[in-house]
Amino acid sequence: MAVLTVKDLCKTFGAGTARSNRVLDHISFDVRGQTFVSIVGPSGCGKSTLLNIISGVEDHTSGHISVTGDSGSPARLGYVFQDPRLLPWRSVRKNMLYVQDSADEAAGTRVDRYLDMVGLSKHGDFFPGQLSGGMQQRVGIARAFAVEPDLLIMDEPFSHLDAITARGLRAQLQEIWSHSKKTVVFVTHDVVEAVELSDRIIVLQPGGKIFEDIEIDLPRPRRQSDPAVATLQAEVLARLENMKALTPTVASAV
Amino acid sequence: MSNPVIEAPPTAAAVTWQEGEVLARRASARHKRKRLALLVAGWAAMLGIWQVAAYYLPFGTLPNPLEVGAEMWDIVAGGALVSDLFASIAKTAVGFAVAGAIGAPVGYLMGRYNYWKAFFHDGVTVAGTIPALTYAVLSLIIFGLSDLGPVLAVALVSTPYVALNVAEGIRGVDQSLVKMSQAFGRSPRQIRREVFVPTIVPYVFAAIRMSFAVAWKVEALTEVFGGTNGVGFQIRNEYQLFNITGVIAWMGLFIVFMLLVERLVLRKLEQRVLAWRPDERAVQ
Ligand SMILES: Nc1ncnc2c1ncn2[C@@H]1O[C@H](COP(=O)(O)OP(=O)(O)O)[C@@H](O)[C@H]1O
Ligand SMILES: [Mg+2]
Numbered sequence: 001m002a003v004l005t006v007k008d009l010c011k012t013f014g015a016g017t018a019r020s021n022r023v024l025d026h027i028s029f030d031v032r033g034q035t036f037v038s039i040v041g042p043s044g045c046g047k048s049t050l051l052n053i054i055s056g057v058e059d060h061t062s063g064h065i066s067v068t069g070d071s072g073s074p075a076r077l078g079y080v081f082q083d084p085r086l087l088p089w090r091s092v093r094k095n096m097l098y099v100q101d102s103a104d105e106a107a108g109t110r111v112d113r114y115l116d117m118v119g120l121s122k123h124g125d126f127f128p129g130q131l132s133g134g135m136q137q138r139v140g141i142a143r144a145f146a147v148e149p150d151l152l153i154m155d156e157p158f159s160h161l162d163a164i165t166a167r168g169l170r171a172q173l174q175e176i177w178s179h180s181k182k183t184v185v186f187v188t189h190d191v192v193e194a195v196e197l198s199d200r201i202i203v204l205q206p207g208g209k210i211f212e213d214i215e216i217d218l219p220r221p222r223r224q225s226d227p228a229v230a231t232l233q234a235e236v237l238a239r240l241e242n243m244k245a246l247t248p249t250v251a252s253a254v
Numbered sequence: 255m256s257n258p259v260i261e262a263p264p265t266a267a268a269v270t271w272q273e274g275e276v277l278a279r280r281a282s283a284r285h286k287r288k289r290l291a292l293l294v295a296g297w298a299a300m301l302g303i304w305q306v307a308a309y310y311l312p313f314g315t316l317p318n319p320l321e322v323g324a325e326m327w328d329i330v331a332g333g334a335l336v337s338d339l340f341a342s343i344a345k346t347a348v349g350f351a352v353a354g355a356i357g358a359p360v361g362y363l364m365g366r367y368n369y370w371k372a373f374f375h376d377g378v379t380v381a382g383t384i385p386a387l388t389y390a391v392l393s394l395i396i397f398g399l400s401d402l403g404p405v406l407a408v409a410l411v412s413t414p415y416v417a418l419n420v421a422e423g424i425r426g427v428d429q430s431l432v433k434m435s436q437a438f439g440r441s442p443r444q445i446r447r448e449v450f451v452p453t454i455v456p457y458v459f460a461a462i463r464m465s466f467a468v469a470w471k472v473e474a475l476t477e478v479f480g481g482t483n484g485v486g487f488q489i490r491n492e493y494q495l496f497n498i499t500g501v502i503a504w505m506g507l508f509i510v511f512m513l514l515v516e517r518l519v520l521r522k523l524e525q526r527v528l529a530w531r532p533d534e535r536a537v538q
Contacts, residue, residue, distance in 0.1 A: 055437060057433075057436075057437070077437070077439075078438075079434070079437045079438065081430070081434065083430065085430055085431060085433075085434040087431060087448060087449065087452070088530060088531075089452040089530040090448070090530075098435075098438075098440070098444075098448055099435075099438035099439075099440065101439075127530045129530065129531070129532050130532075147438065
């Protein structure tokens with residue numbers, strides 16, 4: 001069943017003014033449950049705008065969008081941001097409990113389980129300021145998983161980290177995802193990262209149309225060193241070269 | 255973990271952090287001893303100058319530290335200290351409470367809404383720059399010989415500090431934390447309690463510390479002229495009896511007490527509440 005349905009979605013900032021800027025142009029796609037979907041595209045092509053519309057922070061100009069939760073209840077969303085966004089005055093554990101809807105025993109167990117999964121079970125009582133940037137981002141990831149969301153939204157969560165830390169976190173994210181099978185929409189401008197993590201990659205082009213919709217059918221866990229992964233990464237990159245050639249005309253047409 | 259995790263395992267990072275902590279603690283212990291030595295030297299120099307001045311000035315102008323010390327002991331032993339000191343503390347505390355009750359909401363409005371900022375800004379700024387003495391005189395004119403004079407003076411002096419600091423604190427709220435809270439569906443009440451209040455607390459402490467330094471002086475000053483009890487009232491009594499030793503003794507007791515409150519109560523409380531801040535941890 002589709003957890004996320006996007007149909008003919010358009011978004012124009014400043015519609016009807018001289019600065020009118022069409023960011024999303026008739027976007028349609030469905031995301032089935034328990035899949036990991038990446039949205040890839042050059043910066044400024046509307047990826048964050050799309051996420052903001054999905055989460056309801058931003059409204060759209062036309063089209064239709066819906067997120068369906070389990071058993072008809074309102075869908076629960078989880079977020080991982082570019083920066084960790086932890087409360088500096090609360091311990092790691094209290095930060096995770098803060099976004100739980102009830103502070104019962106089950107919530108505590110969930111928090112501990114995901115904290116363990118990101119390898120921070122010993123750091124529950126630490127303040128965020130006592131952790132490295134990579135560890136803080138792991139708390140951010142654990143926090144989002146621990147709300148057991150129907151849809152987990154991640155907006156370039158590794159782009160502020162150094163390459164080595166980011167690589168470790170990607171491996172960890174793969175592992176957690178394999179255990180929990182949450183439905184994920186993951187935004188990145190890094191095609192290589194998208195191939196490593198996703199079941200499917202939706203490529204946005206400048207001007208806000210879908211350029212390609214690519215299934216990634218590779219066994220997990222995927223490793224950077226695996227030739228099959230590397231080959232597919234090269235192939236996808238080559239296909240996107242076409243978009244690069246197309247970029248100037250698209251940009252000037254907007 | 256089965257994955258090839260290249261990042262250092264979390265425990266390694268924690269050890270590094272703990273090592274840093276140990277080094278910092280050692281450094282701060284050395285620092286503490288040095289500071290204590292300087293503190294003692296400062297007091298000794300001050301008392302020494304006082305002693306020399308008392309010796310050379312004409313007899314009866316300035317009593318020496320020992321005489322004042324003996325007088326202070328008499329006041330403490332005689333029990334007068336407790337009731338008068340308590341009266342002064344009570345008046346300062348009530349004045350502070352009034353300042354908080356008025357200053358905090360005003361500061362909240364100023365920090366939160368630009369309209370209210372425009373409305374209050376000049377008034378609060380002017381109120382903050384008026385000399386404390388003016389407030390003391392104003393309070394005396396309004397209440398004359400009464401306990402309410404010192405209370406009003408403290409309230410008038412402290413309110414602008416509280417308002418400006420709370421406003422500053424609200425403007426310091428990290429909007430990305432507010433957005434995160436909203437994204438996870440937290441209620442406005444939760445956001446106020448978990449994001450706004452903790453951001454503002456350090457600013458409120460700063461306000462209390464800053465205004466406390468002025469408030470207790472104004473309180474005593476107002477009592478000197480219009481008090482019916484309290485430390486300032488006692489200073490006037492001794493003055494009218496030409497007992498300079500008594501005047502200085504009361505002054506000394508008041509100073510000692512206020513230093514204790516500042517150093518022990520306020521600072522300790524601040525350290526406890528702000529324990530999450532890295533610099534606060536280094537101090538402990
Ligand atoms: N609130 C806004 N008002 C006007 N324009 C905006 C707003 N937010 C984003 N945009 C514009 O929309 C385009 C896409 O932005 P964004 O979705 O952040 O891109 P991405 O996340 O893909 O880098 C950019 O050209 C940006 O200038
Ligand atoms: Mg973005």
